[in-house]
Amino acid sequence: MPILEQGYEPYRGPVRTGGSRALSIAVNALRRNRRWWVIALLLLSWLFGSVKEYFMVFVCYAPSAFFRQAPGGDAAWLTALANHPNFYSDMMATQTFWAIVMGALVGAGEIAEDLRTGALVFYLGRPVTRLDYVLGKALAVSVPVVLVTVLPVAVLFAAQALFEGTWTWFGDHARVLPAAAAYGLLLSFFVSGFVLGVSAVARRRRWATVSIVAVLLSLGLVAAVLAPSREWTSHREQREARDRILDAKTPEERKAAYQRLSDAVDPLGSPSARAEWRALSPSASLAAAGRDLFGRPVPSNFPGIRHWILVLGAAAGLFGVLWRRVRAVEIVA
Amino acid sequence: MTAGEEAPVLEVRGLSRWYGPVIALNAVNFAVRPGITALVGPNGAGKSTLLQVLTGEIRPSQGRALVLGEDPWNNPALARRVGNCPQQDALYEDMDAPSFVAYLMRLRGFGAAAARSRAEAALAAAGLDPAAWGRRVAGYSKGMRQRVRIAQAVAHSPEVLFLDEPLTGLDPVGRREMRNLLRALAEGGTSILVSSHVLHEVEGTTDRILLLHRARLLAEGTVSEIRSLLDRHPHSIEVACDRPREMAAHLMAGAGVESVAVPEEGLLVARTRTPQETYAHIVRLAAEGGYAVTRLSSPDDNLEAVFRYLVHG
Amino acid sequence: MGTGEPVVSLREVTRTFGRVTALDGVTLDLPPGAVGLLGPNGAGKSTMLKVLLGLLLPTKGSLRVLGVDPVADPVGARRRVGYMPEVDSYVPGLTGVESVSFAGVLSGLPRAAAMQRAHTVLNYVGLEEIRYRKIEEYSTGTRQRVRLAQALVHDPDLLFLDEPTNGLDPDGREEILGVIRDLATRHGKRVVLCSHLLRDVERTCDFVILLYQGRVARQGTMAEIRTARKDWYRVTGRGPLEPLEEALRAAGCTAARHPGFLLVGVPEGTGTASVFRAALRSAFDLRSVAPDEASLEDAFVEAVTGDGGP
Numbered sequence: 039m040p041i042l043e044q045g046y047e048p049y050r051g052p053v054r055t056g057g058s059r060a061l062s063i064a065v066n067a068l069r070r071n072r073r074w075w076v077i078a079l080l081l082l083s084w085l086f087g088s089v090k091e092y093f094m095v096f097v098c099y100a101p102s103a104f105f106r107q108a109p110g111g112d113a114a115w116l117t118a119l120a121n122h123p124n125f126y127s128d129m130m131a132t133q134t135f136w137a138i139v140m141g142a143l144v145g146a147g148e149i150a151e152d153l154r155t156g157a158l159v160f161y162l163g164r165p166v167t168r169l170d171y172v173l174g175k176a177l178a179v180s181v182p183v184v185l186v187t188v189l190p191v192a193v194l195f196a197a198q199a200l201f202e203g204t205w206t207w208f209g210d211h212a213r214v215l216p217a218a219a220a221y222g223l224l225l226s227f228f229v230s231g232f233v234l235g236v237s238a239v240a241r242r243r244r245w246a247t248v249s250i251v252a253v254l255l256s257l258g259l260v261a262a263v264l265a266p267s268r269e270w271t272s273h274r275e276q277r278e279a280r281d282r283i284l285d286a287k288t289p290e291e292r293k294a295a296y297q298r299l300s301d302a303v304d305p306l307g308s309p310s311a312r313a314e315w316r317a318l319s320p321s322a323s324l325a326a327a328g329r330d331l332f333g334r335p336v337p338s339n340f341p342g343i344r345h346w347i348l349v350l351g352a353a354a355g356l357f358g359v360l361w362r363r364v365r366a367v368e369i370v371a
Numbered sequence: 372m373t374a375g376e377e378a379p380v381l382e383v384r385g386l387s388r389w390y391g392p393v394i395a396l397n398a399v400n401f402a403v404r405p406g407i408t409a410l411v412g413p414n415g416a417g418k419s420t421l422l423q424v425l426t427g428e429i430r431p432s433q434g435r436a437l438v439l440g441e442d443p444w445n446n447p448a449l450a451r452r453v454g455n456c457p458q459q460d461a462l463y464e465d466m467d468a469p470s471f472v473a474y475l476m477r478l479r480g481f482g483a484a485a486a487r488s489r490a491e492a493a494l495a496a497a498g499l500d501p502a503a504w505g506r507r508v509a510g511y512s513k514g515m516r517q518r519v520r521i522a523q524a525v526a527h528s529p530e531v532l533f534l535d536e537p538l539t540g541l542d543p544v545g546r547r548e549m550r551n552l553l554r555a556l557a558e559g560g561t562s563i564l565v566s567s568h569v570l571h572e573v574e575g576t577t578d579r580i581l582l583l584h585r586a587r588l589l590a591e592g593t594v595s596e597i598r599s600l601l602d603r604h605p606h607s608i609e610v611a612c613d614r615p616r617e618m619a620a621h622l623m624a625g626a627g628v629e630s631v632a633v634p635e636e637g638l639l640v641a642r643t644r645t646p647q648e649t650y651a652h653i654v655r656l657a658a659e660g661g662y663a664v665t666r667l668s669s670p671d672d673n674l675e676a677v678f679r680y681l682v683h684g
Numbered sequence: 685m686g687t688g689e690p691v692v693s694l695r696e697v698t699r700t701f702g703r704v705t706a707l708d709g710v711t712l713d714l715p716p717g718a719v720g721l722l723g724p725n726g727a728g729k730s731t732m733l734k735v736l737l738g739l740l741l742p743t744k745g746s747l748r749v750l751g752v753d754p755v756a757d758p759v760g761a762r763r764r765v766g767y768m769p770e771v772d773s774y775v776p777g778l779t780g781v782e783s784v785s786f787a788g789v790l791s792g793l794p795r796a797a798a799m800q801r802a803h804t805v806l807n808y809v810g811l812e813e814i815r816y817r818k819i820e821e822y823s824t825g826t827r828q829r830v831r832l833a834q835a836l837v838h839d840p841d842l843l844f845l846d847e848p849t850n851g852l853d854p855d856g857r858e859e860i861l862g863v864i865r866d867l868a869t870r871h872g873k874r875v876v877l878c879s880h881l882l883r884d885v886e887r888t889c890d891f892v893i894l895l896y897q898g899r900v901a902r903q904g905t906m907a908e909i910r911t912a913r914k915d916w917y918r919v920t921g922r923g924p925l926e927p928l929e930e931a932l933r934a935a936g937c938t939a940a941r942h943p944g945f946l947l948v949g950v951p952e953g954t955g956t957a958s959v960f961r962a963a964l965r966s967a968f969d970l971r972s973v974a975p976d977e978a979s980l981e982d983a984f985v986e987a988v989t990g991d992g993g994p
Contacts, residue, residue, distance in 0.1 A: 045808065062786075155774050156769075157776065165760065165762040369769070370730040543880055657956070658963070664973070665975065669971065
């Protein structure tokens with residue numbers, strides 16, 4: 039064979055010319071987050087919240103149920119799954135907190151660190167636009183959000199459909215999947231705007247994470263102090279209602295039991311005189327928006343579309359902050 | 372050093388500095404006379420450490436350094452006679468340039484009025500556009516910041532000036548102005564030690580160099596002195612003339628001439644171990660032999676070649 | 685590459701920022717080979733680069749870069765252009781090779797090809813084992829090589845290099861300049877080199893464009909810019925200059941001292957003969973005689989400030 043010339047070699051291979059590079063940017067951002075504790079936290083978020091009881095039971099009993107081959111039988115895990123579409127709405131509302139946490143974990147440093155190292159100069163020297171960059175980062179933050187909220191819903195929905203899928207059941211639950219997808223989209227928009235917007239203003243990942251946590255905690259704290267949720271005042275009722283679900287024998291009984299649980303516990307409602315301050319907590323406003331998507335009534339302290347304006351406005355504003363920061367980077371000094 | 376010569380401005384004896392197992396300076400000895408001296412060397416050679424020792428920022432692990440005859444460590448009186456322009460960019464962003472330089476002058480002991488006038492004079496000498504004097508330093512370009520750094524180093528009319536890459540960020544006009552400033556300062560009596568990687572500009576500013584490599588001082592003196600000591604590498608002399616082969620034949624007769632080649636039409640390249648004699652021979656031939664010489668030069672009698680020979684062997 | 689449409693052409697390109705005119709009716713065609721783009725700070729170099737890269741729209745005028753109009757298709761303009769920025773810029777958390785490979789992917793290369801290409805290019809710019817470490821750990825010179833590799837990974841036909849030798853030690857500078865020269869001569873790349881280190885530009889570029897106050901103040905081949913003045917020579921040597929100066933004046937020449945050399949003017953058309961004769965007569969240790977060629981720096985300073993001479 040001829041000796042290989044070790045100088046510069048031209049490139050004669052294929053080149054993709056069309057399309058946006060946002061996906062590549064998102065993949066790159068996600069790949070850097072494959073740290074073990076991020077994955078661990080992801081799994082943890084699936085296990086906690088109101089999913090805890092049902093998911094753990096599902097994991098514990100599913101194998102034995104398969105071996106006994108008794109779908110619709112009295113295996114304990116079947117009875118544990120609630121039969122009311124409200125279950126899915128509530129689950130997503132609880133997971134909202136985890137969505138923000140996971141989104142912050144993945145995304146807090148993205149813009150801050152990039153600004154520190156001048157990465158935008160690198161990106162814009164390639165055939166990549168500032169819009170590609172922002173979309174790619176938003177996509178990266180949206181992935182854990184969707185994994186934490188929409189994915190468990192989809193899995194549990196599929197499990198429930200598999201074992202209890204009657205036509206009436208599908209009729210009741212027709213709205214669940216589309217609503218879950220829409221809520222996932224809304225959450226992605228809000229969390230990526232919030233996290234990336236704060237990241238754009240911070241100088242380092244550490245400050246961004248601290249700022250995000252600080253903002254969340256303070257907003258949540260103010261809301262909890264001014265307008266404590268009803269959840270806190272009815273723990274005993276909640277436990278009794280859960281026991282009733284586990285004891286129920288038929289799907290109709292389970293459905294009624296879950297309705298009672300839903301009525302007893304309403305984290306969005308508040309007995310306080312300043313109940314409307316509940317909307318200050320981002321999770322609460324998002325959960326209220328989720329209720330609208332699922333077609334459920336929203337408590338009276340969330341009048342009209344105020345929570346939508348809050349959520350969309352905050353996200354749009356923070357995206358604006360991000361965009362301004364990205365635009366301000368000079369590529370050639 | 373013979374009697375009657377000027378006392379050295381900087382003196383270093385057995386200077387060593389290490390950081391754990393890493394040695395930054397290894398038994399360095401030199402004496403720098405008044406004038407401009409350049410400190411050159413590859414990255415990691417120890418130049419920054421040497422400057423830090425000389426400015427009193429760090430202490431040597433062994434040996435000693437003397438600036439104007441005194442130990443620079445913990446010596447505020449000496450610090451007032453010394454100016455330092457480091458490479459790091461550390462200016463007070465919120466101040467405007469004259470206030471910043473004036474503040475530093477006050478720290479060195481000048482009164483408010485004197486500090487202000489010195490600051491403005493220094494900024495003018497460094498070429499900072501007076502229109503920019505009212506703006507905060509945070510808005511300055513790289514070149515403007517460099518000028519501020521230089522101004523604060525010279526505003527107190529130091530006797531000794533240390534500069535680390537003083538021309539970074541400046542455009543060619545600025546570079547030339549700064550070189551002229553350094554020359555003017557040297558003529559005015561300031562002794563200057565400049566560290567720089569741009570060897571061509573170093574050559575245009577001064578003849579005396581200190582070459583550091585791997586924490587050791589490889590060479591000290593003028594470029595031509597050092598070159599003549601490098602006898603491992605015969606000197607190359609190029610002559611562009613009309614009858615190179617004829618001249619080559621004559622030159623070959625000279626003692627010390629290793630080889631003479633005619634690589635292309637009209638060009639002669641001689642390699643010799645006795646450059647002085649060979650040059651004289653060429654001058655005689657050119658003057659008396661009727662050759663039409665268009666150029667006489669030595670491609671390797673310059674700092675870059677010396678640097679390469681010393682660092683790469 | 686044959687003749688035909690020039691690789692980069694600008695026609696009356698103007699760009700204003702409020703009241704400031706950064707580019708004022710610039711018209712030029714970029715010749716092949718290595719071109720030096722010079723200018724004082726604020727002359728419009730960075731604005732011109734941004735416009736060529738499609739990152740900024742011109743207020744007036746039109747331009748074409750490698751057959752693409754950056755106004756209409758800014759992303760397309762950057763596809764076949766390699767840009768090496770002056771500032772330290774890298775994606776945090778990536779190793780050297782990952783970074784170059786990512787750059788390739790962003791330019792449209794398939795993932796596996798981008799990784800292969802990254803390794804090849806890193807070999808070319810001289811990065812060895814260190815490519816597997818994170819860029820955070822690199823020295824300035826190594827980071828600069830990575831930026832050059834990123835500019836080359838997609839095999840562009842046109843390269844914009846912004847101060848590529850900034851902060852490098854003499855060896856590093858030699859290597860980078862060698863690479864640039866190699867790319868321009870042996871591999872047919874068009875290279876636009878922006879640098880304040882005019883000596884580097886002299887050694888690497890064949891053509892020079894000098895911008896000043898938003899306009900092309902001078903352009904030409906290196907030989908044209910560095911015009912040699914007939915009957916003037918720069919003379920250096922060792923020892924006292926007075927005897928030589930006397931001998932020169934006696935021979936009808938003029939002698940003026942400049943930092944580093946003696947500027948000698950000889951009677952018209954006589955060449956260097958008088959100089960050598962004067963040196964012989966005065967026993968001066970003559971070391972070099974060269975035609976008084978304006979260095980690029982002289983030409984630059986003259987064009988910008990209006991005073992010639994060193």
